[in-house]
Amino acid sequence: xxxxxxxxxxxxxxxxxxxxxxxxxxxxxxxxxxxxxxxxxxxxxxxxxxxxxxxxxxxxxxxxxxxxxxxxxxxxxxxxxxxxxxxxxxxxxxxxxxxxxxxxxxxxxxxxxxxxxxxxxxxxxxxxxxxxxxxxxxxxxxxxxxxxxxxxxxxxxxxxxxxxxxxxxxxxxxxxxxxxxxxxxxxxxxxxxxxxxxxxxxxxxxxxxxxxxxxxxxxxxxxxxxxxxxxxxxxxxxxxxxxxxxxxxxxxxxxxxxxxxxxxxxxxxxxxxxxxxxxxxxxxxxxxxxxxxxxxxxxxxxxxxxxxxxxxxxxxxxxxxxxxxxxxxxxxxxxxxxxxxxxxxxxxxxxxxxxxxxxxxxxxxxxxxxxxxxxxxxxxxxxxxxxxxxxxxxxxxxxxxxxxxxxxxxxxxxxxxxxxxxxxxxxxxxxxxxxxxxxxxxxxxxxxxxxxxxxxxxxxxxxxxxxxxxxxxxxxxxxx
Amino acid sequence: xxxxxxxxxxxxxxxxxxxxxxxxxxxxxxxxxxxxxxxxxxxxxxxxxxxxxxxxxxxxxxxxxxxxxxxxxxxxxxxxxxxxxxxxxxxxxx
Numbered sequence: 395x396x397x398x399x400x401x402x403x404x405x406x407x408x409x410x411x412x413x414x415x416x417x418x419x420x421x422x423x424x425x426x427x428x429x430x431x432x433x434x435x436x437x438x439x440x441x442x443x444x445x446x447x448x449x450x451x452x453x454x455x456x457x458x459x460x461x462x463x464x465x466x467x468x469x470x471x472x473x474x475x476x477x478x479x480x481x482x483x484x485x486x487x488x489x490x491x492x493x494x495x496x497x498x499x500x501x502x503x504x505x506x507x508x509x510x511x512x513x514x515x516x517x518x519x520x521x522x523x524x525x526x527x528x529x530x531x532x533x534x535x536x537x538x539x540x541x542x543x544x545x546x547x548x549x550x551x552x553x554x555x556x557x558x559x560x561x562x563x564x565x566x567x568x569x570x571x572x573x574x575x576x577x578x579x580x581x582x583x584x585x586x587x588x589x590x591x592x593x594x595x596x597x598x599x600x601x602x603x604x605x606x607x608x609x610x611x612x613x614x615x616x617x618x619x620x621x622x623x624x625x626x627x628x629x630x631x632x633x634x635x636x637x638x639x640x641x642x643x644x645x646x647x648x649x650x651x652x653x654x655x656x657x658x659x660x661x662x663x664x665x666x667x668x669x670x671x672x673x674x675x676x677x678x679x680x681x682x683x684x685x686x687x688x689x690x691x692x693x694x695x696x697x698x699x700x701x702x703x704x705x706x707x708x709x710x711x712x713x714x715x716x717x718x719x720x721x722x723x724x725x726x727x728x729x730x731x732x733x734x735x736x737x738x739x740x741x742x743x744x745x746x747x748x749x750x751x752x753x754x755x756x757x758x759x760x761x762x763x764x765x766x767x768x769x770x771x772x773x774x775x776x777x778x779x780x781x782x783x784x785x786x787x788x789x790x791x792x793x794x795x796x797x798x799x800x801x802x803x804x805x806x807x808x809x810x811x812x813x814x815x816x817x818x819x820x821x822x823x824x825x826x827x828x829x830x831x832x833x834x835x836x837x838x839x840x841x842x843x844x845x846x847x848x849x850x851x852x853x854x855x856x857x858x859x860x861x862x863x864x865x866x867x868x869x870x871x872x873x874x
Numbered sequence: 875x876x877x878x879x880x881x882x883x884x885x886x887x888x889x890x891x892x893x894x895x896x897x898x899x900x901x902x903x904x905x906x907x908x909x910x911x912x913x914x915x916x917x918x919x920x921x922x923x924x925x926x927x928x929x930x931x932x933x934x935x936x937x938x939x940x941x942x943x944x945x946x947x948x949x950x951x952x953x954x955x956x957x958x959x960x961x962x963x964x965x966x967x968x
Contacts, residue, residue, distance in 0.1 A: 446915055448953040457897050457959040458904035458916065458923045465915035465955055467908045491914050510954070511913025519918050521951050597957075649897075649960040650967070 417582065418449045418590075421463065421481055425449075428489035438502060438529045439489055442509070445522025450590050451481035454598075457649075464488035502530040577689070577732055581682030584736060588743045589662075595747045596658065603646045603750045610757070611639050638756050646750045653750055661746050664776060684790050685732050692724055692816065699809045712810065723817045727824030731789070738782050742775040789823040899927040900959050917954035921946070924962040933966050941965035 416424070422440060429439035446465040447453055455461035459468055461478035464485060471478040474487035488509075495505035503515060506526055513519035515527040618635060621627035645653045696716045700709075745768070755765030796816055903926035908916045921942045928938040945961045 444953070446917060446953060447955045450953070450955065453955045456955060456957040457900040457927075457963075458920060459901055459908070460904075460915050460917065460955065465917060467904065467914070467916050469905075469908060470914045488914070495914075508912070509914045510918045511908070511911040511916035512918030520949065520954060522953060523917075649957075649964050651961070651964045 416451065416481060417587075421449050421451060421485070424482060425485045425489070428486045429492075431486075432489035432493040434489060434492050434496060434502065434505075435529070435533045438506075438526055438533060439492060441522060441526035441529050442492070442506060443485065443488065445520055445526055446510075448522075448590075450594075451479075452591050453594050454479065502533060503527060506530060575683075575686045577685035577728075578682040580732075580736070585739055585743070588740065592658065592662070592743060592747060593654070596653065596750060597648065599748060600646055600648045600653070600750045603754060604648050607642065607646050607754055610754075611643070614757070615639070635757075642753055642756050645753045653753075657749055658746060661742065661772075661776070664742075664779060682732070684786070685728055688790075688793055688820075689725075689728055692720070695809075695813060695816075696720060699813060715810070716813065719814065719817045723821050727820040730824045731786070735782050735786065738775065738778045742772075742779055745772050745775060785823065785826060792819060792823075896927055896931050896963050899930040900924075900963075903927045903930070915954065920954075920958040920962075924959050927959065928962070928966065937966060938962070 425440055425443055426436040429436040443449055443463060447463045449463065451463045453462065455478075460466065461468070461471070462484045463481040464478070464487065466474075466476075466478040466484060466487070468478070470487075470491070471484075474483075474491070476483040476487050478484055492502075492505050492509060495508045496502050499505055499508055506523070507514050510519060510523065513523045513527075515524075515531065518524035518527050614635065618627055618632050622629055622632045644650060645657075700713050700716060749768075749772075752765055752768040755761040755763070755768065793816070796819060900923055903923045904916070904919075907919050907922050907926065911919055913919065924942055924945075925935070925938055929935070941962045944965055945958050949956055949958055949961065
């Protein structure tokens with residue numbers, strides 16, 4: 395059964411809908427091209443879409459009826475004959491609409507005001523629109539980015555060069571290859587992608603939960619009310635249930651900010667807090683950038699030693715040893731550490747998203763165990779993230795110091811011990827992180843004792859498997 | 875029989891109160907105001923939509939204005955997709 399589910403998951407993952415998911419960078423590239431095609435300044439258009447949706451294509455519709463990346467109201471979407479939740483079509487229509495409004499109002503600022511229905515430079519609605527108005531004003535004054543627009547089918551730049559624009563209907567060019575920064579690319583895809591949708595996902599779960607919760611509560615109160623009136627239930631029990639019901643509804647009711655204020659902000663603030671507290675990002679970036687920096691630094695050192703070796707059998711042996719060390723020790727260690735970090739963050743975010751659903755467990759005595767298990771998993775997940783960040787902090791400090799002091803001398807025989815020392819450091823750290831789940835189980839103590847299946851997966855199962863045998867090994871074992 | 879009817883009515887009243895659907899009012903108001911403003915996203919109209927919906931829901935105009943001012947200052951750094959109308963009603967419900 396588990397294999398079949400995993401296979402189904404793989405098929406769904408490879409479906410066209412998933413394949414068509416676009417990253418923020420790709421959407422910005424599409425928007426830039428759309429702006430050029432429509433003859434409006436790309437920087438202003440980018441700022442405008444940033445102000446409207448933050449380039450988040452999965453935001454659905456708000457209470458006022460504005461939908462999608464360009465925040466079109468239904469009338470505007472109908473006017474252009476598009477689905478407002480289709481980001482590519484929306485961006486193209488928004489750029490065209492801006493161009494139309496610019497022609498009608500006589501200025502780009504007027505177009506922004508008309509588009510938004512009243513945001514002005516004096517009252518710009520939000521920080522994003524304030525920036526868009528500034529850029530539009532700079533463009534109108536000719537002191538912006540030196541971009542002058544010929545309109546229509548071409549853009550003339552200040553230095554006299556010109557960018558010929560492809561046909562308006564042509565598809566956008568592919569995004570730049572992320573191969574130089576693989577860890578950052580994965581982090582952006584997985585974590586940033588989810589982070590951008592956490593609010594929307596929680597709202598969706600709240601919407602799904604709120605309806606059944608209200609119906610269940612209505613039924614329960616009706617039954618308990620009758621039982622209390624007929625003397626079959628103690629008033630104290632009834633009141634206790636009413637209080638729990640009030641707490642549950644406060645958390646799951648759509649539009650209520652209790653969950654956001656008390657749970658979401660607290661959990662989302664933890665990684666930043668840990669990073670600051672334990673100097674995780676010594677290299678001055680995200681954890682993913684740290685892994686990329688270490689991998690690139692290692693490769694640069696290895697190549698430097700290889701190139702400084704005179705051509706001989708000895709050099710071939712050195713190259714073979716370095717290649718083997720890279721493949722067997724360095725890359726697996728980095729991937730294992732990164733996977734543990736990624737899974738801990740990913741599961742924490744997923745658990746956060748389904749929180750409104752699990753809070754329903756508070757309602758009845760028989761469902762308490764669900765909420766109990768959920769809280770256990772959340773607490774364990776938070777402890778896990780904390781321990782991972784501490785180890786990463788130590789790891790980054792040690793490796794940064796070692797790599798900063800390692801300078802290839804030009805003699806492979808002198809450099810090799812240093813390089814192998816570096817590899818062994820990575821191996822020890824990777825091994826330590828593979829042991830982390832058990833450590834977390836120990837730290838969790840009473841909390842982790844009653845963990846349910848999901849908890850075991852997080853603290854002792856999946857993450858540990860991945861750390862020890864690699865993601866490919868886990869997939870091979872569970873799927874194939 | 876009376877007790878049963880009372881419990882039944884109470885049970886029915888709960889979902890009605892819980893779903894005192896300001897969202898329907900907000901959507902109606904959004905449609906009306908957008909038609910008047912001839913805008914594409916109508917992002918700037920959220921205070922008007924909030925006032926209109928709050929008025930339909932019988933909220934106190936002074937409190938509504940206070941909540942709008944509060945949401946306006948709190949949401950300055952957020953994109954316009956952030957549901958400011960919902961935030962106003964969340965404020966009104968406190």
